[in-house]
Amino acid sequence: MDVKSKILIIGGTGNIGKYVVEASAKAGHPTFALVRESTISDPKKAAIIESFKSLGVIFLHGDIHNHQQLVNAIKQVDIVISAVGGDLVAHQVKIIEAIKEAGNIKRFLPSEFGGDVDRVHAVEPAASLCRTKVEIRRAIEAEGIPYTYLVSNGFAGYLNYILNNFGDSGSASPPRDKIVILGDGNPKVVYTKEEDIAAYTIKVADDLRTLNKSLYISPPANTLSCNEIVSLWEKKIGKTLEKTYVPGDEVLKKIQEASMPLKLLLSLAYTVFVKG
Structure with a gap:
């Protein structure tokens, strides 16, 4: 029987992150979610947390701003998927640093979930967000970290x-x-249902054909x-x-x-x- 890769999702209780966590667990991957203590006790997140528990998701207490917590979490898995929101996109450099130190990650999927930022010509302030995502891409490549960029285009929402x-x-x-x-x-x-974007995310994370490549979700x-x-x-x-x-x-x-x-x-x- 194939051994499923262990997957860590950072930002797993967010708008798209919750779908990614669910897709990973339902696909049979040992699924880990990095969460702050405050998130676990947040009444607004209670339903999501309980749903994750029912799926067997393993909670790792930590914060993107705590380097050692990040490293400790990353050392327990094979794949890291970031689903952090816009305000934390730039801080993914901290994830890159932790992945580099841990030295065990087979694939990193940064938080993209939109258009191809290397090709988009946006107006401000969207342009700044796109530039930040481009900078994260280049930082991943410069460090030699195995990656996949998932270009999901629009959400059905x-x-x-x-x-x-x-x-x-x-x-x-x-x-x-x-x-x-x-x-x-x-x-x-292009519009794709959030659950389908999450399913694609998990499938490409473990597929050798998508290693160091971009995958476009674009159903005609x-x-x-x-x-x-x-x-x-x-x-x-x-x-x-x-x-x-x-x-x-x-x-x-x-x-x-x-x-x-x-x-x-x-x-x-x-x-x-x-x-x-």
Whole structure:
């Protein structure tokens, strides 16, 4: 019987991380999650923690900012997957340093979960986030750490964001009367269910064909423009929506006027849905 690789997920209780932890455990890998003591006792994380426990996930207490805790955790596994959020992307240099010291890791997947940052031409502040991810890639390569970059493109969860006027509708449900579309609505975007992105993440982490390469998740049937998404929704509800198209220059103005985190979300939306 094949021995499954031991996998450590850092950022495992986050938006995409929780799916990666679940996919790893369900695939039969001994699965470890690096968590802070405060996370274990956080009532908001209780359901996720209990779910992980039921799957047999092993909790390692630690913090990305504690070098020795990182090294100790990494020495127990074969593969490290980072799913840290935007504010911690730059701090992945600490993971790189710990992996280098531990000396036992067969593969590292940094936190990507989006477009190919070596090819994306974003506007600020999204551009800074992309540059940081590029710097992390180059640091991994410079240290000779075995890697895979998973280019997952868009999450299926973005669809509700789009239909809800890019988070500005104040509703949790898609519209039934009118909708706002950024740009002309024609650029195509790939959307993949978060559970499927997580499943791909675990599969590529242990596949020799993806060693030191980028893997793109790009199912043709999941590649749609905003106009096509709205059209599908209109067919489903049997009603034509009133559409308002926001020109690119107006979106740029909104980015300039917005505060974080809306500024970042709008800059990402402009990069993806207006520039394409």
